[in-house]
Amino acid sequence: MKRITSFVLILLVAAAIVAAQAQPRHSGLASIANVGHGKVQLARSMRLELERAGIAPRARLLAVRGRKSFVRLGGPGNDHCYGVNKKGNGSPFGVTCWNDFPSATHPILDLSTFGADGGGPVHVLDAQGIAADGVASVVFTDAGGAVVGRAPVTANVYAAAGVPVSAVRIVALDAEGRMLFAVPK
Structure with a gap:
């Protein structure tokens, strides 16, 4: 009985070591907690361009840094687009969309x-x-x-x-x- 208990204990320790090594080296690389707050008004021309690209013409403010506004664009199922513009200058947002952001490959x-x-x-x-x-x-x-x-x-x-x-x-x-x-x- 002592041998079986020792063998089971060794197996449990080995399984714990394997499980610990299987954990990703970095966590949180596939998520963005900031979903945005408040709607950002988009110019009509920008809304039309987003619609032509198959992106819901909605923008939510992520943050303001200095004179720049950072936004998340799109809607459910296609909100993988982000943009930035200089606050207050009336220019449209520069927008980029990535299907693999965020991820460990592109954090x-x-x-x-x-x-x-x-x-x-x-x-x-x-x-x-x-x-x-x-x-x-x-x-x-x-x-x-x-x-x-x-x-x-x-x-x-x-x-x-x-x-x-x-x-x-x-x-x-x-x-x-x-x-x-x-x-x-």
Whole structure:
């Protein structure tokens, strides 16, 4: 009887180890808790464009950062579109849609702008985007990989004004500081 009990105990410990190793390394990468609050009025032309694309012409405000409004567009079954615009300037939202965001493969939907000044190297001009629940912050790194700036993720949105000119890459981090994703890869 003692042998059977020991054998069962060994099997239970082995099963617990296998189950622990089967858990995903990062959690919260396939969800966005911020479903938006309040409706955002869309221009008639934008509503028509969304309808032509098969997207319900509805927008919900996710967050406002500085002068930018971040929205989630669409309706039940097709709310995988996100947009950003400069608040108060009357311009339409720049919109992008991804079927695999959020996911472990794409935990951030980066809406940043990269460019070059006067023939210099390409760098981050403007950093902003939408992040899955498991993303705690984004950092900006230079060509050598050194961190030159940071932006927190709050309510699934990140934005940074005045990104250092040396920033050439945006890296998403979890709460423990582990890299989840980078733009460019």
